[in-house]
Amino acid sequence: MSTSANSADNPWPVRTVNTKIADWIHKLGQIWVEGQVTQISRRPGTRTSFLTLRDPAADISVSVTCSPDLLARSEVPITDGAHVVMLGRPSFYTGRGTLSLRVTDIRPIGIGQLLLRIERLRQLLAAEGLFDPRLKRPLPFLPRTIGLISGRASAAQRDVVSVASARWSSVRFDIRDAPVQGPTAVPRILTHLADLDAHPDVDVIIIARGGGSVEDLLPFSDEALLRAVSACTTPVVSAIGHEPDNPLLDFIADLRAATPTDAAKRVVPDVAAELAGIAAMRHRSAHALRNWVHREERVLAGLRARPVLADPLSMIDRHADQVERLRADARRDIRRLVDAEERRTEHLAARLGSLGPAQTLARGYAVVQRVDTDPAQILTSVDEVTDGAALRVRVADGSVHTVVSGVERSPQHHHDGTETEQKNPGPNNPEEDQ
8 A cells, every 4th residue: 555645746546545544444343233224135145234324303314234034033123114223343344435333232212122122022922822713712702791991082992982882782891991102001090990890780891991102002012911812711802003003902802803803803794784684595495495496396296196196096906807807717727627627526426335235235245244242243154154144134114134054165165265246146146145
């Protein structure tokens, strides 16, 4: 670097100027700087994140570089508009002639400190399980009385009452006025909350407030209030602020409403919508019933159109003819069977008659019985009688009683005791067996 006096005849080159500026800036060492963060640039895969720190009271800013881990480790997320203090070392890049602040520590101040405290409380309550969705109590369909905690004559109170009354004219409110910001807000809200929770007719409690700054909404992130809401047996609805506002009461309440108006809509059903729903269901039910009746009528018409139902006697007539034919066939078969059996009976009777004693007697034979014995016995041999024996001779037309006066043996009688049959020459044959 040239040490000669600077003059028009001996000007410094740009590199000399930038080097001298860098030397003076580097002599500042580490410094604490306060400002508002804007234009955060996180570049994935790089070791440096870029920010801009501006002075809220003047249109002045400075470029800031830091490690991406520094932003990730911050207890309060560093976002655009965050008010912070940074510890860093000023650096002047001689090549580009730019000034930046390389920081190693970032601390939120003011609202940032409040957010840090709220964030720590949120993590504590979440670790205790107070945000568990399973602990949320369901809201009644039509509450008898709604407990409302809000500011006196506030817009939030008017919105809840007017919207709920327009939706269901018979709705009742138990309104409790309380400060909704400042040091006296939490004690008054706790008192009203305990009274409403113990009231037997109050079915749901709404805590309502309009929007505001983070400082204004601090009472609704108070630990005592949050634990009291968690211990309530009555469902609690949080209607704090507007959509971007998220005090911790929103996490622990049984229902979070985006606005007080939304809370009234969520708690009280719309009578017009409910009546319209009932009418629609009645219409659908009647339509479904009519369709069912028409469908059943078509089924019955189809059944009546079937031949068996259109002329039910035709089947009976057809079967009657068949039954009559079967009866005639059965009668004919039985008659034929009876005739056959009659002929068979006559044939057997004729055979029996030809083989019976009556026919034998009619041909001239006689049956001789010895009647002086008990019982009477039929004679088959002359050896069975003696002279003087009483006999009965049966012929075809009667009997003759006689007494044996003599025995004459037939010459055809064989020695072995057998006797050959001799034809009867006629009814007056003198050789007929006696």
